[in-house]
Amino acid sequence: MPKGKVVVDPERCKGCGICVATCPFGVLEMTSTYNSSGYPVVGAACPDKCTGCALCALACPDIALEVYREVGAGERRGG
Amino acid sequence: MPKTETMTKVFARPRSLTEKKFTYCPGCHHGLITRILGGAIDKLGIQERTVVVAPVGCAVFAYEWFRCDGVQAAHGRAAAVATGIKRANPDLVVISYQGDGDLAAIGTAETIHAANRGEAITVIFVNNQIYGMTGGQMAPTTLDGQATTSSPRGRDPATMGHPLRVAEMIAALQAPMYVTRQALYDAKHIAQATRAVEKALRYQVEKRGYSLVEILANCPTGWKMPPVKANEHIAATVTGVFPLGDLVDRG
Numbered sequence: 657m658p659k660g661k662v663v664v665d666p667e668r669c670k671g672c673g674i675c676v677a678t679c680p681f682g683v684l685e686m687t688s689t690y691n692s693s694g695y696p697v698v699g700a701a702c703p704d705k706c707t708g709c710a711l712c713a714l715a716c717p718d719i720a721l722e723v724y725r726e727v728g729a730g731e732r733r734g735g
Numbered sequence: 736m737p738k739t740e741t742m743t744k745v746f747a748r749p750r751s752l753t754e755k756k757f758t759y760c761p762g763c764h765h766g767l768i769t770r771i772l773g774g775a776i777d778k779l780g781i782q783e784r785t786v787v788v789a790p791v792g793c794a795v796f797a798y799e800w801f802r803c804d805g806v807q808a809a810h811g812r813a814a815a816v817a818t819g820i821k822r823a824n825p826d827l828v829v830i831s832y833q834g835d836g837d838l839a840a841i842g843t844a845e846t847i848h849a850a851n852r853g854e855a856i857t858v859i860f861v862n863n864q865i866y867g868m869t870g871g872q873m874a875p876t877t878l879d880g881q882a883t884t885s886s887p888r889g890r891d892p893a894t895m896g897h898p899l900r901v902a903e904m905i906a907a908l909q910a911p912m913y914v915t916r917q918a919l920y921d922a923k924h925i926a927q928a929t930r931a932v933e934k935a936l937r938y939q940v941e942k943r944g945y946s947l948v949e950i951l952a953n954c955p956t957g958w959k960m961p962p963v964k965a966n967e968h969i970a971a972t973v974t975g976v977f978p979l980g981d982l983v984d985r986g
Contacts, residue, residue, distance in 0.1 A: 667756070670761035670762070671761055672762030672955070672962040673762070674762055677963045677966075678922060708742075708745055713746040714922050714925050714926070715767075715921070716767075717757070717759065717762060717764060717765070717766035718756070718757055718759075718766050719748050719766070719770050721746065722744060722747055724742035724745065725742060725743060725745045726741060726742050727741050727742065727743055
């Protein structure tokens with residue numbers, strides 16, 4: 657059951673791939689889409705696996721990712 | 736199944752940054768450091784009285800990204816400009832943001848003497864071991880044997896010296912309150928670096944004195960490495976030459 661959601665801003669993403677390497681659950685992947693600056697952008701390949709841990713956004717140098725987490729998901733996971 | 740309405744945003748752009756896109760290369764840690772600083776400014780609630788002194792180098796446009804006051808200093812003189820601003824108005828929070836070509840080469844004198852006088856400023860030192868903006872030339876911090884456009888056969892310590900360890904040099908002085916070296920090659924170290932930047936700014940807000948946060952950054956373009964490999968290089972090699980951790984904490 658997904659507990660999180662990652663939203664990529666394709667115009668800010670430069671396709672460096674650091675988020676893809678950082679995500680512990682393999683949510684993100686490089687796509688074959690290019691933005692208006694000519695950079696390939698990342699996308700959520702397996703959005704169902706996202707837990708909203710935000711490690712991808714923490715490591716993104718261009719603040720291209722926003723992360724959402726289900727309300728109360730942390731408490732349920734802890735319990 | 737959760738819907739967006741039931742989800743809370745857990746990661747968003749710091750309020751003290753503008754909406755402008757960074758001009759840095761893909762994977763460059765400068766963007767991360769800018770975001771960490773923005774987050775720290777938000778957390779301490781000091782946006783209204785923060786002044787960011789930008790260097791010459793890739794971060795020359797820093798004033799475009801911070802939603803606070805800024806000055807773009809002459810090459811290497813950021814610490815001297817920051818000194819003037821801080822002395823003129825001690826209530827301001829003054830951040831000197833400098834790279835290794837700026838801080839450790841042309842600006843060595845200003846760097847050392849501002850630290851030695853214990854000016855109550857926060858210096859963010861971005862050490863990526865290369866001159867990024869001008870095309871990847873050798874910097875004082877370039878590793879032994881590292882090939883750059885101006886040391887194509889690798890840095891030869893016999894004629895070019897060894898990498899300059901700035902944090903250790905500043906830590907040898909009596910005045911600095913906080914000197915630390917951090918890295919950003921994985922989430923754990925990003926979190927640690929974030930805490931270090933927050934502490935350095937907090938010390939200034941509490942009027943304790945000078946602090947320097949050296950951050951081991953990558954330069955995928957200058958190093959001719961993909962960003963993920965550049966991060967691995969920092970973890971495997973660069974941290975061996977520039978050990979991480981707090982060198983001085985007199986707070």
